[in-house]
Amino acid sequence: MVRAFAPGLADNGGGAVLNVLSAMSWFSYDGANAYGAAKAAAWSLTNGVRIELAGQGTLVTGLHLGVADTDMSAWYEGDKGDPVDVVRAGLDGIEAGRLEVLADAWSAHVKRSVAGDPSEFYSLGAA
Template identity: 80%
Template sequence: MKITGSVALVTGANRGIGRHFTQQLLERGAAKVYATARNPERIDIPGVQALRLDITDPEQVAAAAAAASDVTLLINNAGISTWTNLVTGDLSRIRLEMDTHYYGTLSMVRAFAPVLGGNGGGAILNVLSAMSWFSYDGANAYGAAKAAAWSLTNGIRIELASQSTLVTGLHLGSADTDMMADYDGDKTDPADVVRAALDGIEARKLEVVADEWSAHIKASLAADPSAFYTAFGRG
């Protein structure tokens, strides 16, 4: 899978990591980039084709797939964080997390899988999280939704192998974006995250672990979870 000459579609392209994906795809020689957002008028990157897309709206997803029938690379980046817990949190906000990260991503995959297959296979990148692998008090709805999206990524990879579609999962910790503006800890440069992800696609990697924190979380999965949560201050 080569970025040069590809036709890419990026969801949530108006800001944050999605905006960096859009910019770097152009810099790497993508032939066309569809930059999508719920409010496409906020997309201000020259050289892209802006499309209106709310991934939780089936009609908009279908319209995007019809308009972008030449796509060879799908970047499922659109996301939301409601900072909601599972037991006491507002159920509508929990559903919004799942509707966006799981059902929205699945809707995009189902709509674009035939497009990619018809164009030779191509690739899908799902933007996941280190929180696919651990829980954090105050954001457990996000973690549950990203865990579901991780499982989705692994499942569709198997299902789309027969049409030669590469499916890559991107895991990252906190990036310096608007979504994490109120977080006081260390943050990764989103440009570095995107660079690692696009390098991973070209190398046909099934998984890209973008930072040391995500690598640490992944390594902890093989151990007793009490060790991680005690060290994390949640044991």
């Protein structure tokens, strides 16, 4: 999709792409490994496309979130963020020229954990 729109953005002096990702770009969860792997790949792709499009003046921003209250998450019983807040965070991030936006506290927590020892994030029953 980005490659399809990139020439039009370049013709107009650049622009912005907001790629909606997930906190699962940075962790795995039992039963959602394919989703997590896809989001990790999308995060990497976002970073690569950012480099490719920088020369044409196109900002590429990755938007990470936990669970937003959408049709996709209707089955989920836990806390969900307001989609309006997620959109606002993404648009504010683009306006500020940010490369990455963490739309909620969960995404910020997960991102911080990436640099740490995985045993501090995952409770696998180790003593």
